[in-house]
Amino acid sequence: MGWEEEFAKVDTKKLLATFYFKRIPTPPKMPKDFANCFNPPPYTLPAWFTEEDLDYFASKYRATGFSGPFNYYRCFDLNWELCAAWIGSKIMVPVKFIVGDIDLMYNFPGIREYIHGGEFKEAVPQLEQVVVMEGVGHFINQEKPQEINDHIYDFITKF
Template structure:
């Protein structure tokens, strides 16, 4: 870990923290929520050892990257713009791309908007959901899951203060170590109701890992990350011109079978009955890992390292 270099780069009007290691063809890693560049530590060290240059930024609003105050500064255009500007600042034309959770969503958008910058994509946990012109995403989620669904809750301005009322370390542990594939539900009185049992750190994580992530979230809060969720409907409006567009880069998709995202209604059918392949014509492989949860790249680092390496060496 001490060999990972850190620097700040001005991109798209914000100051972005970037971690990197290695020399060679570039693999860009895009993290999710509630994560940081740190989620990719295992992959970065492995990929660098194989002759690649691993780059993992903190996305805007996360960790040591600047957090613009306006919720509307977190659209797909802003986040993809940050990443394209990062590539430009580093003099990089095309890169391999790896995403997880929100990072997977952003990676789909990056491939949709700028396929010319991507050699191949390995995406984890979140499938590509093509734009449905007949219904806004949050309306659909509220209809299916109700007001307590976490994405619906995060629409409420001030919800970050609710998270701030509880212990950050226990809060992150309740996300990271969850082994139940049900959709996350948050009551209106979240802080009052938040009383998780004492957590046990699993073998694939350490106290040092938890301390690092908690220190960053304790320092920055959750407003920036929540603004990604608050842009779901705005992204839907802004991306009307891409209705019906497909992902036209080579893709490998990996998910755990007890990941809540894999167990959302219709997702398995979408994957197994050809809808996913139709939307992503160059989808070469779907891997469903048994007994694996949402934070797949940390829970099964060796397997994910190999999945990434085996795929990108084809291109």
């Protein structure tokens, strides 16, 4: 059975709450008994997300399913092939990079070392600053909107 079918067995709202509100910065693990692993205690909504937000997103996924997000991951190889002409290219514009310290991607093995160890700066020579916001996950613009707006404003006013 494919992942779409597995996801379809689970209450969409509970599934999204589990993914959206996970505050442990470790890569997700998909258990063999996937459909029965979403029985967490009642979730607590963070201040930056409302019940109406969750209902809205759940209604959209109920209507369309999860094929769209899964297709993104299915296309990794194709994306690499299509972007092959730009391998080794550098980003040649000024950049301020902002990430949350509990974002799953920031905590993916090797990413912190890449960002802070010099390789990121090699690929982005005009990298001006890396900002790691404490206690912030993947939805950084929703979790800390004023701080993000301040960072963006401070950055663009230099130009």
